[in-house]
Amino acid sequence: MDFTPVISAAFSILGLSPLLVLSSIGILIANKSGVFNIGVQGNIAIGTTFGILGVSFFGSIWAGLALGFLAGLAVAIVSAYLTINKPYDQLQIGFGIWFVTEGLAGFIYFMSMNSAFRVEETFPSFNGLDIIFFSTIAITIVYYFVIHRTKYGLAVVAAGENPGAADVAGISVFRVRWICTLVGGSLLGLAGSWFSIIVLRHFFYNMVAGYGWLAILTVIFAGFAALPTFLSALFFSFLIGMQTRIQVYGFLPLPREIILVLPYIFGVILLIISGVLRKKKSAPAALGHPYERE
Amino acid sequence: MQDATKTESPLLEMKGITKRFKGIAANDHIDLILRCGEVHSILGENGAGKTTLMNILSGLYQPDEGEIFIDGKKVTIKSPSDAVKLGIGMVHQHLKLVDTLRVWENIIIGYEPTTFSFIRRKEAKTKIKNIQQRFGLYVDLDAKPPSLTACDRQKTEILKVLYRGARILILDEPTSLLTPNEKEKLIQTIKSMTAEGICSVPFITHKLPDVLELSTSLTVLRKGRVVATLNASEIGTEESLAEKMVGRPVLFRLDKKDLTPGNTMFAVDGIEAFDERGVKTVNGVSLSINEGEILGIAGVSGNGQKELANVIMGLIKPSKGKVIFKGEDITRSNTHARRDRGFAYIPDDRMTEGIVPDLSIKENILIGNHRKAMFTNRWLINDAAACKYAEETIKKFNVDTLDIDKPVGKLSGGNIQKIVLARELSRDPIFILADKPTRGLDVGSQEYIHSILLKERENRKAILLISEDLDETMMLSDRIAVIYEGKIIKILPGKGTTKEEIGLLMAGHCTAS
Amino acid sequence: MASFSPLFWVRKKLENIHFNRDTLRSLLPALISVVAVFITLCIAFVYISISTGTGFFDLWGSFYYAAFGSASAIGRMLTKATHILIVTIGLIIAFKSGLFNLGGVGQMAVGAILGAGAGLFLPLPIPLRVIIGFGSAFLVSGAIAGALGWFKARFNIDEIFTTLMVGFVLVAILNYFIDGPWGQTGSAEAKTPVVPGSFPYMLPGLTPLIFLALALIPIAYYLLNRTPLGFEMRLVGSGKSVAQNQGINASKIAIISMIISGGICGLAGAGQVYGDMTRIVVGMPGYFGFYAIPAAVMVNYKPHYALFSSIFLSILIMGSLGLTSVGIISDFGEVLIGIVFIVTIAVNRLGRKK
Secondary structure (H helix, E strand, C coil), rough: CCCCCHHHHHHHHHHHHHHHHHHHHHHHHHHHHHCCCCHHHHHHHHHHHHHHHHHHHHHHHHHHHHHHHHHHHHHHHHHHHHHHCCCCHHHHHHHHHHHHHHHHHHHHHHCCCEEEECCCCCCEEECCCCCCHHHHHHHHHHHHHHHHHHHHHHHHHHHHHEEEEEECCCCCCHHHHHHHHHHHHHHHHHHHHHHHHHHHHCCCCCCCCCHHHHHHHHHHCCCCHHHHHCCCCCCHHHHHHHHHHHHCCCCCCCCHHHCCCHHHHHHHHHHHHHHCCCCCCCCCCCCCCCCCCC | CCCCCCCCCCCEEECCCEEEECEEEEEEEEEEEEECCCEEEEECCCCCHHHHHHHHHHHCCCEEEEEEEEEEEEEEEHHHHHHHHHEEEECCCCCCCCCCHHHHHHHHCCCCCEEECEEEEHHHHHHHHHHHHCCCCCCCCCHHHHHHHHHHHHHHHHHHHHHCCCCEEEECCCCCCCHHHHHHHHHHHHHHHHHHHCCECEECCCCHHHHHHHCCCEEEECCCCEEEEEEEEECCCHHHHHHHHHCCCCCCCCCCCCCCCCEEEEEEEEEEEEEECCCCCEEEEEEEEECCCCEECCCCCCCCCCHHHHHHCCCCCCCEEEEEECCCCCCCCCCCHHHHHHHECCCHHHHEEECCCEEEEEHHHHCCCCCCHHECCCCCEEEHHHCCCHHHHHHCCCCCCCCCCCCHHHCCCHHHHHHHHHHHCCCCCCCEEEECCCCCCCCHHHHHHHHHHHHHHHHHHHHEEEECCHHHHHCCCCEEEEEECCEEEEEEEEECHHHHHHHHHHHCCCCCC | CCHHHHHHHHHHHHHHEEEEECCHHHHHHHHHHHHHHHHHHHHHHHHHHHHHCCCCCHHHHHHHHHHHHHHHHHHHHHHHHHHHHHHHHHHHHHHHHCCCCCHHHHHHHHHHHHHHHHHHHCHHHHHHHHHHHHHHHHHHHHHHHHHHHHHHHHCCCHHHHHHHHHHHHHHHHHHHHCCCCCCCCCCCHHHHHCCCCCCCCCCCCCCCHHHHHHHHHHHHHHHHHHHHHHHHHHHEEEEEEHHCCCCCCCHHHHHHHHHHHHHHHHHHHHHHHHHHCCCEEECECHHHHHHHHHHHHCCCCCHHHHHHHHHHHHHHHHHHHHHHHHHCCCCCHHCCCCCCCCHHHHHHCCCCCC
């Protein structure tokens, strides 16, 4: 039996994974230090906007990716200030940021671009696996080693678990959390811009619906650990991609609308499974709590 | 215990230290002198300013006024790192350990030996092991804090501080979580440390017996000011110290009448129960309590007391065993039913289990009564009745405020506990479970609560007292049950039993009776 | 005779709203939010007029006109406000019990499906269809929310996420219905036929739906603050351990509050069908379920102020919709709401010194 079409299909589905995987890793980095931003959906959305904008204004895909990265960084700066420097409720701020960034993503795009714009340039890839895909793997590996082997990793873990302990050890909890939030946010922006530029090649409203939420849930489901997050995100990407493919080939006749919300459906199932099976909460203990030195 | 020798310039001197929070002086022109080789205790009630002073010394706060000198040189300590550089190390009362990191990682955090920021594991562990040898503080370096005993976790904190080269070791309430046995070990460790060259050990506590045993000198703080600075020979008795702490003579032995206990009111038989992590913490407990009796459960926290309390109140179901009240098996009944039968519960954590800080005094007192006929008016709550009841109750229990609409969280610890008692006891219960009722309270409040419990005892109620404070237990209980690892090791009479006996049992030594 | 006039009852409901000392403190965030919105609009309008060439003041005109300009504009604005208001009340009830019901959108979708379904398909006299439509909307939405509450109580599965995700899925189900089985044949966009029993307009754009919303305010207030059940809900919300120590079954209370909360959001969905759109159209239920979150937070979860925050947010949305006449998509309203939300949080925190 000829496996080539199956294998090439598998590769191309795998090539779609960076959206979820990179987003999940970005969220993991921020969460590990104790910062929880529920508005990450907006980081990704902003990334999609500025990705296409970058390609259109500067004429190159790399520019678009860079701009998406920077857009994510900008949003991260705002949310970092509001959640780290100020003791506001992270959940509420997160929603506020979500509203603003999601609205802005559409607003800025349609203000700046007149008609439907398609990215013409091709991007080098190996059977559908491009450099972003490999970068994602590299980033995950780097993250793992930093967290487990370096003193910076120790500081991050402490900041997320017991910021008081980090503080008396001389670690600046603010600085650690800022860095993690900025890095995470930028990766989210990059994921978004990658998706709009390279996968979909144009912008349409609400294109990344649900992926931000699913990424948050993936990290929770994977217990805030590097390898499980990576693998889970990879796996869910794969499932979603496969379902879309199968739809095309007409195997499992789910209505179009349901396909669109597959990320959410997976999310709920994940949550329920992890809740029923797992008794202990493995989130960083200080997650979501702003740190104030008494 | 000898007098401190007066050598050259003192190791540490604090002059005129003042720190204000919102206009109130937590530290008011405090002077302190420490010399090499001393164990200097700082004594005071809650809120006297001990921890604030030590936080200043360890760099968490900056003083508004005053100066600090180390080895005769003036220094400013702007952050914990500055303090570490000066050789000051603080072992906090609330341990600052990261539960997901291993012991050795917790010890070196912030001061890791690194190559290009990668931690040099072997080097770190060797250095730690050397320190362990020197001071005899042995802990499993690869374990994670949740699996350690409180004693070992404290050792980890001490190692942390020693690793950073501390010469001044500040211990904040170090004995509150230890068995008498472990306490002895700690005291030995401190003595050997002072001999070894860890010069001076400020020791913050409000436990008078420990102070007497260990200190070479001490300072008494009251309301932010220094009330007395004493050398070993001047220290005197517990009573005189307590008087200095509080400002008035303190009754240490309460007026406890001799009563003959009545019938068995409440009993548990063969209770086994698991905690929320699935660990079996109660391993076969059988007790009975009679009318007009206080049964005290002595033991270090974490030996099953909390789960036992939960089983008794019906909050969790025991996996085995029975709960019997007035002869009836009530194991299956829930908390609500038990309360209807006359159970009262004073939980150990008043802020999260006893009161709701955001709700008003009136509402907190209403809790538990809110469905009763006298407070409801068809479907709605009768506000007027609730107000009246609240006003009567706070008067009866001496609560320091007249405003029943004030959020309870704003009251002092003592007043909050009085409200808990007020609510629970004004329903005229028959059985009272008091879990660490005076934890963290000042001596005055403690006195008051003890007197209330004794009064209830005189009223023929059955009282189960769980406490970590051995003195309190011994003072109040008619009988003392020692719990260890989920079992009642022995039940001793309240009179005539010595602290040593109880201490041994608390640590698990079984004596053949 | 006056007691039968609708205006009389409106006034009576308004009287039940209590004003006390922290009215002023609650007003401060609102005032600052208004200023923040004003500044944002100025900046945005400058940007827009530069890039599209539309006059700066024309933009203000469009905004104002869409929100206040005519009787029908005000009517429409108030109707959208009622959607937000109803969900806000539902959210407040859940919040007070310590639960975050973020599935307002989904519960509205369920309510819309049931409301429209009852109206379109039940072989019963129309008033009965309406009643069953609303009733089933409440029950089914409530059941879904209650189930998710049960998951939280039993397995500690965070209801924040489950309600959110399930919400999106329910909206997808609604979209499926209007695209498929219930879709009106021959129409360009997906929509159902007009649902019989839709409320008539009292004023242009305004139906009696607003009375339902206003009635919910005192109901919620009395439930939470004056009934034993409400007391227990607040206890479970602010001091769960204390409640349990008293013998209150926290799980039961949590589930009950989720049922009520979800049910009310379901009513909002049915209300949108009967009291606003008269059918299900693509784009329903919209993001009103989410806008309820800032609406609730902005008034510190007090039901008696919820009307004002709902109206405020509705103004922002409708005004931004007015900008579409110059080619700007309406997402701008969302941006404004987000900014208002963040500003409110910041100011609230400033006003409350711990």
